[in-house]
Amino acid sequence: MSGYVYMMSDKPRGVIYTGVSSDIHGRVWDHGNAVQKGFTSAYKAKNLVWLERHPNIVLAIQREKSLKRYRRDWKITLIEKLNPSWLDLYERIDEIDNPYQPHANTQMVDDYE
Numbered sequence: 001m002s003g004y005v006y007m008m009s010d011k012p013r014g015v016i017y018t019g020v021s022s023d024i025h026g027r028v029w030d031h032g033n034a035v036q037k038g039f040t041s042a043y044k045a046k047n048l049v050w051l052e053r054h055p056n057i058v059l060a061i062q063r064e065k066s067l068k069r070y071r072r073d074w075k076i077t078l079i080e081k082l083n084p085s086w087l088d089l090y091e092r093i094d095e096i097d098n099p100y101q102p103h104a105n106t107q108m109v110d111d112y113e
Contacts (some may be wrong), residue, residue, distance in 0.1 A: 003060025005067060005100075007050040008040055009080060012086035015043040020064040022057045028090055042101055047088040050079045053099045059111055063100060 004024040008017040008031050017040050021027035028048045034041035052058040067075065082098055083089060089096060102108055 001056065003057035005052045005054065005056045005060050005064045006048060006063040007075065009047050009049045009079075009086065010044045011047075013076060015045045015077075016049075016072065017043070017045045018064060018067050018075070020060045022060075024051060024093055027096065028093070032090060047086070048090045048093070049083050049086050049088070051082075051096060051098060053097065055112060059100075059108070062108075073090065083091070 001022055003020060003022050003078075005018065005020050006028065007022060008019065008028070009015055018025065019031075030036060032039045032046040032048075034046070037069075040046065051066075052063065054063060056061055067078075079086065100112070
């Protein structure tokens with residue numbers, strides 16, 4: 001089962017929330033409909049602006065932890081490579097195939113082949 005790392009926002013270059021899930025459709029729907037009280041509901045970050053597919057949830061969690069340490073401007077660049085207009089991608093989740101590809105010299109490259 002694939003794992004996904006995703007980013008939610010309230011508006012272009014607004015608040016950015018980074019999350020991980022094995023059920024991307026359900027989790028993003030929950031955020032968009034403020035099912036649970038938390039960061040995304042408090043800051044109205046209900047738009048899916050970026051997502052990345054991983055072979056399994058363990059690798060997705062590792063990537064999420066890494067992304068959370070990155071600077072905001074780096075995350076904005078990452079989002080704008082996939083989604084320059086910061087459109088809500090929820091309706092297009094199944095059309096977007098953005099698999100993560102680690103650098104060839106990293107230890108986990110074999111996990112992605």
